Amino acid sequence: MGKIKKIKINSVEQLAHVLKIGVKDLVKISKIAGRNYKPFDIKKHGSGKWRHIDSPSKELKNIQKKINQKILRDVMIQLPSNIIGGIKGKSTIDNAKKHINQQMMLTIDIRDCFPKTKHQEIYKIWKHFFRFDENSSRILTQLTTLEKHLPQGAPTSLALSNLALLPLFEEINRYMNKHRLNFTMFVDDITISGEKKSVLKAISPLIKNIQKFGYAVRSRKICKMPASCPQITTGIQTNKKISVNKYFINEIRKQIIFFARKEKDCSSFNEIMGRVGYVKNISPQKGEKLLEFVNMLLPIDSDFETNYSKNDQTKKCDGKNCRALKN
Numbered sequence: 001m002g003k004i005k006k007i008k009i010n011s012v013e014q015l016a017h018v019l020k021i022g023v024k025d026l027v028k029i030s031k032i033a034g035r036n037y038k039p040f041d042i043k044k045h046g047s048g049k050w051r052h053i054d055s056p057s058k059e060l061k062n063i064q065k066k067i068n069q070k071i072l073r074d075v076m077i078q079l080p081s082n083i084i085g086g087i088k089g090k091s092t093i094d095n096a097k098k099h100i101n102q103q104m105m106l107t108i109d110i111r112d113c114f115p116k117t118k119h120q121e122i123y124k125i126w127k128h129f130f131r132f133d134e135n136s137s138r139i140l141t142q143l144t145t146l147e148k149h150l151p152q153g154a155p156t157s158l159a160l161s162n163l164a165l166l167p168l169f170e171e172i173n174r175y176m177n178k179h180r181l182n183f184t185m186f187v188d189d190i191t192i193s194g195e196k197k198s199v200l201k202a203i204s205p206l207i208k209n210i211q212k213f214g215y216a217v218r219s220r221k222i223c224k225m226p227a228s229c230p231q232i233t234t235g236i237q238t239n240k241k242i243s244v245n246k247y248f249i250n251e252i253r254k255q256i257i258f259f260a261r262k263e264k265d266c267s268s269f270n271e272i273m274g275r276v277g278y279v280k281n282i283s284p285q286k287g288e289k290l291l292e293f294v295n296m297l298l299p300i301d302s303d304f305e306t307n308y309s310k311n312d313q314t315k316k317c318d319g320k321n322c323r324a325l326k327n
Contacts, residue, residue, distance in 0.1 A: 004078045006130050007071055015136040019066045029063060030142040036060040037146055037153075039317045052317060054151035063143060064155040071130070072159040079162060083169060085187035086158025093282055095186045096236035102182065102193035105231040105238065106203065107223045110165075111216045113188035114157060117150040117164045125163045161187055168213040175205055184233075191233040196226065236282060244279050244286055252276065252290060260297035269298070 009015050016023040029036070036057040041050045056064060076087045084095040099105055110116075122145050126137035144156045150164070151157055162185075169185055176183035181194040181202060192199055192206070203222065210217055225231040230245060237243045252275050259272060276294060280287025 004075055006075055009071075009130070009132045009136050011133055012135050012139060015132070015139065018070050019063065021063065021066070026063075026139065029060060030139040033060055033142050034146055037151065041317045051152075053153040054146050055153050056151070056155075060143070061155060067140065067144065068155050068159060072156060076159050076162065079166075080169070080173070082173070082184045083162055083166075084184055085189070086162050092186065092234035092236055093242065095184050095189075095191065095234045096238050096242045096282075098182050098184050099191055099193040099231070099233055099238045100242060101227075101240055102231065102238070103227055104196040104199040105191065105193040105225040105233065106199050107221075107225070107233050108190045108203075108206065108210075108217055109221050110188040110190070110210060111218050111221075113161060113165075113215065114150040114152045116215055117161060119145040119148045121164045122150065122160055125160060129163060158187060165213075168209060168215070171209050171212075172206060175202065175209070186234050189234060193231075193238075200224070243283050249279065249286060249290070252279065253293060256290075256294055256297055 007018065009018060012026070013023055016026045019026065036059065038055045038057075039053065040055065041052050043050045073088060077089075079087065082098065084090045084092075119141055123137055123141040126132050126140045127134065130137075132140070144154060144160060145151065146154075150160060165185065165188075172185075172190070173183060176192060179194075179198050179202060181192050181198055183192050184190070190206070192202060207217055227239060231238050232245055235245070235248060237245050252272065255272050255275070259269065272294065276287060276290045279290055
């Protein structure tokens with residue numbers, strides 16, 4: 001990986017100028033940043049999985065967005081091409097394209113990636129990776145961590161996760177290049193593909209590297225997919241070309257039918273159209289068929305809710321009984 005160009009910040013005053021916020025206000029919000037979150041757990045309609053969200057206040061979120069835009073974004077686009085998630089202009093489609101028509105695919109996810117990424121690692125990113133001064137690094141760490149770890153839901157977390165995992169990525173990448181395997185990271189989702197024997201042989205070194213850097217994996221989430229079965233990464237099938245799995249299509253069709261029946265607990269119209277658009281990007285023919293199904297069953301001029309589905313379950317989370325961590 002070549003040398004990454006980064007912004008230079010040598011003082012809190014310079015940091016405040018970059019973020020377009022007064023020095024006093026910046027210091028003040030950094031000291032109480034941990035109190036500016038409303039954590040909750042959410043289970044999306046049709047899913048059995050709870051997801052934890054650390055939702056920052058509007059004021060803190062705006063500052064985090066500025067940190068993303070002014071400091072992190074330019075660095076993200078300089079990362080290796082096989083780091084996909086959390087980078088503007090890249091999507092799950094880009095991730096899937098690197099694994100088309102392979103003998104074997106393996107997917108594995110890093111367990112509790114954000115909670116396991118501690119504030120010391122984030123401080124090191126600001127202090128040693130960016131080479132910011134000590135006070136600015138401390139303030140930025142306070143603004144981008146919660147309860148000594150990376151929060152799930154802050155605008156800065158995806159980019160900081162990429163940087164925290166960069167040493168792990170480089171270690172894995174060296175192994176995969178040596179053994180001529182395809183390798184991508186989509187935040188905490190790792191995909192490798194290639195010749196069957198080489199992929200299977202890579203599992204043990206891959207897990208050891210993840211553990212070496214203080215992370216863990218769930219054995220039940222290690223998925224081996226030979227070419228004889230659907231090979232799916234980040235929700236996209238890659239056997240001969242990128243396509244959408246039939247189960248995903250069927251789920252969207254069910255959403256459309258529920259909405260057509262005007263059930264109060266169905267997903268929003270905008271959510272449905274977003275998913276249809278997603279399918280169309282991957283498989284235009286399947287997307288057009290879904291769109292025809294929408295036009296046939298749903299009124300075109302309806303003004304539907306744009307927020308969470310009314311059937312999404314949300315529960316307050318105090319950190320002690322987090323439903324998401326029990327999945």
